Amino acid sequence: MLESDASQPAPKWSNLRVLSEFARPHLPSLLLGLVLALCGSAATLATPMVTKWVLDTLDTGASLKGPILTLVVLLIVGAVLGCAQWIVLGTAAEKVVFDARSSLVRRFLAATVPSLQSRSVGELVTRVTSDTLLLREAASSAAVNILNAAALTIGTIVLMGVLDLPLLGVTMVAIVFASILFAVLMPRISAAEARTQESLGQLGGVLEGGLRAIRTVKVSLAEDRVGALVTNNASDAKKHAITAVRVSATAWTVAWTAIQGSIIAILGFGAWRVADGEMAVSTLIAFLLYAFTLMGPVSELAQNVTSVQSGIAAAIRIREMQSLPTEQYDEVVDVVAKTNAAAPLIELRDVTVSYHGSNQPALRDVSLVIPTRGHMAIVGPSGAGKTTLLSTVLRFVEPRSGEVLLHGVGYDALDHRAVRESLAYVEQETPVVPGTIRENVVFSHPDATDEEVQAVLRLLRLDDAIEALPNGLDTALTATSLSGGQRQRIAMARAVLRPSALLLLDEATAQVDTLTEAAIVDAINERARTGAVVTIAHRLSTVRDADWIVVMEDGRIRNIGNHDELMDKDDLYRDMVVAGRLDQGEAMLEDC
Numbered sequence: 196m197l198e199s200d201a202s203q204p205a206p207k208w209s210n211l212r213v214l215s216e217f218a219r220p221h222l223p224s225l226l227l228g229l230v231l232a233l234c235g236s237a238a239t240l241a242t243p244m245v246t247k248w249v250l251d252t253l254d255t256g257a258s259l260k261g262p263i264l265t266l267v268v269l270l271i272v273g274a275v276l277g278c279a280q281w282i283v284l285g286t287a288a289e290k291v292v293f294d295a296r297s298s299l300v301r302r303f304l305a306a307t308v309p310s311l312q313s314r315s316v317g318e319l320v321t322r323v324t325s326d327t328l329l330l331r332e333a334a335s336s337a338a339v340n341i342l343n344a345a346a347l348t349i350g351t352i353v354l355m356g357v358l359d360l361p362l363l364g365v366t367m368v369a370i371v372f373a374s375i376l377f378a379v380l381m382p383r384i385s386a387a388e389a390r391t392q393e394s395l396g397q398l399g400g401v402l403e404g405g406l407r408a409i410r411t412v413k414v415s416l417a418e419d420r421v422g423a424l425v426t427n428n429a430s431d432a433k434k435h436a437i438t439a440v441r442v443s444a445t446a447w448t449v450a451w452t453a454i455q456g457s458i459i460a461i462l463g464f465g466a467w468r469v470a471d472g473e474m475a476v477s478t479l480i481a482f483l484l485y486a487f488t489l490m491g492p493v494s495e496l497a498q499n500v501t502s503v504q505s506g507i508a509a510a511i512r513i514r515e516m517q518s519l520p521t522e523q524y525d526e527v528v529d530v531v532a533k534t535n536a537a538a539p540l541i542e543l544r545d546v547t548v549s550y551h552g553s554n555q556p557a558l559r560d561v562s563l564v565i566p567t568r569g570h571m572a573i574v575g576p577s578g579a580g581k582t583t584l585l586s587t588v589l590r591f592v593e594p595r596s597g598e599v600l601l602h603g604v605g606y607d608a609l610d611h612r613a614v615r616e617s618l619a620y621v622e623q624e625t626p627v628v629p630g631t632i633r634e635n636v637v638f639s640h641p642d643a644t645d646e647e648v649q650a651v652l653r654l655l656r657l658d659d660a661i662e663a664l665p666n667g668l669d670t671a672l673t674a675t676s677l678s679g680g681q682r683q684r685i686a687m688a689r690a691v692l693r694p695s696a697l698l699l700l701d702e703a704t705a706q707v708d709t710l711t712e713a714a715i716v717d718a719i720n721e722r723a724r725t726g727a728v729v730t731i732a733h734r735l736s737t738v739r740d741a742d743w744i745v746v747m748e749d750g751r752i753r754n755i756g757n758h759d760e761l762m763d764k765d766d767l768y769r770d771m772v773v774a775g776r777l778d779q780g781e782a783m784l785e786d787c
């Protein structure tokens with residue numbers, strides 16, 4: 196990774212278009228900011244001329260009231276315009292960041308599951324929190340500042356020329372020198388900053404993974420190794436940031452010294468011309484004021500060019516995320532109107548599924564009917580395609596060929612939400628969402644009544660344990676405050692509470708406490724009486740009473756039948772049961 200980072204080129208100016216797309220919605224504010232900035236610059240440009248007017252008035256002995264008053268007006272106007280510009284552009288900058296963040300979050304939540312799973316969560320988070328910050332100035336005030344600084348530089352040079360051409364010649368030497376220096380060094384600075392940002396993204400990914408698996412990390416005595424991986428990225432970020440600091444420090448020091456040197460040269464050469472009577476003192480003073488003024492726009496140009504270059508790199512990374520493929524949410528589909536009541540709940544017809552980058556299909560020509568009522572258990576060795584089958588029904592993955600139908604309507608004719616309206620799902624990891632126990636349980640059905648919640652908690656035998664908590668259902672729930680079994684039962688309660696035609700359950704493991712096992716079996720049986728339940732089963736207790744057991748192997752369905760039928764006719768099933776792969780209890784084997 197280090198090597199690829201090191202070879203990463205500086206962001207290309209041709210990608211400015213990507214950055215400008217973030218600025219486009221805020222064009223009116225940016226134009227207002229530009230007008231305010233240009234008016235402020237006009238006030239700045241007028242000030243040395245008015246100062247010369249004050250000095251010339253001193254020579255003539257006329258009243259100083261007019262020029263002094265003009266200076267004060269210029270000061271106030273300049274301050275008001277500067278403040279207004281700051282507010283207008285600052286507001287636009289924050290809006291750019293907000294727009295980018297909210298569009299990224301929307302995109303992530305709408306993206307397909309495989310496209311998200313192919314990236315680390317930490318990297319995705321870094322894009323939202325950190326990269327968007329780099330857009331702040333780059334996609335808002337930078338363009339205005341560059342235009343304004345260019346106008347101020349040109350205006351200052353013109354007025355310097357009006358005052359004294361030979362002195363302008365001396366100044367131009369310093370300006371050209373500083374410009375060449377920045378043109379050479381700026382791309383190196385922004386390339387280093389882009390690499391810093393890349394390393395931060397990688398750091399986020401590694402740190403997130405390490406913290407997520409903190410128990411495994413500790414038990415594996417891997418704190419130092421994980422720490423080293425994270426700090427390698429941090430050190431990489433530091434290395435690139437230090438390069439940026441060193442190059443910046445050198446560029447600025449040399450440029451400032453050149454400009455200061457030119458001021459000394461202007462002073463010396465100007466004083467000589469004043470002594471020769473070729474120039475008035477007031478002209479020299481006005482010229483010097485312009486020379487000092489020039490420092491502002493020159494440094495502004497350099498700073499904003501750097502910020503635009505970092506912004507381009509961030510904009511490209513953000514655009515890449517914004518082009519993640521999304522699920523289909525746009526069509527409003529009336530499933531009921533399309534439904535064929537006689538059709539099965541779900542039907543797979545010759546479905547083949549392949550994962551990106553894998554040449555072996557995970558499902559091969561699978562045909563299966565899931566009726567509207569009853570319990571279907573799916574069993575098979577690891578890698579047989581059980582999870583892929585569930586993912587296909589849930590529409591997390593799309594078949595390469597074949598068709599999936601809901602009540603006789605092809606998935607292609609339905610949007611993803613319309614499909615999932617009919618489904619409830621308990622995933623293997625049984626995740627806890629942020630919030631209280633109540634929020635976790637009603638997550639899949641926010642309109643559930645208290646009675647419904649209590650009933651489902653009783654069914655999953657969670658009622659007593661939750662009642663014993665100080666705040667009952669309103670106790671904040673964190674992953675660590677729950678036992679594994681309770682977590683599984685909460686996830687099950689969440690799915691059972693949701694009114695759905697089909698409950699899909701990916702059983703975590705065969706190892707679960709007896710209370711959880713009994714509660715889950717009861718919940719499955721209860722639901723199977725009125726609706727459809729499909730489980731990926733690892734426990735004989737789940738499988739044995741299923742109405743249909745689907746035996747999968749190598750992406751195909753080998754056999755379908757009940758427990759007794761399969762014990763008779765399917766070697767693989769019998770082997771799985773006899774070898775205890777569907778359970779650990781010897782007692783269970785003897786039972787069957």
Ligand SMILES: Nc1ncnc2c1ncn2[C@@H]1O[C@H](COP(=O)(O)OP(=O)(O)OP(=O)(O)O)[C@@H](O)[C@H]1O
Pocket residue numbers: 550551553556557575576577578579580581582583584
């Ligand atoms: N995201 C993925 N990318 C590439 N290949 C995958 C992906 N997920 C699964 N596979 C492959 O697809 C095949 C079927 O995997 P699947 O997870 O569906 O099997 P499974 O029967 O659920 O296995 P297990 O019981 O171990 O969970 C396997 O060969 C697996 O390596």
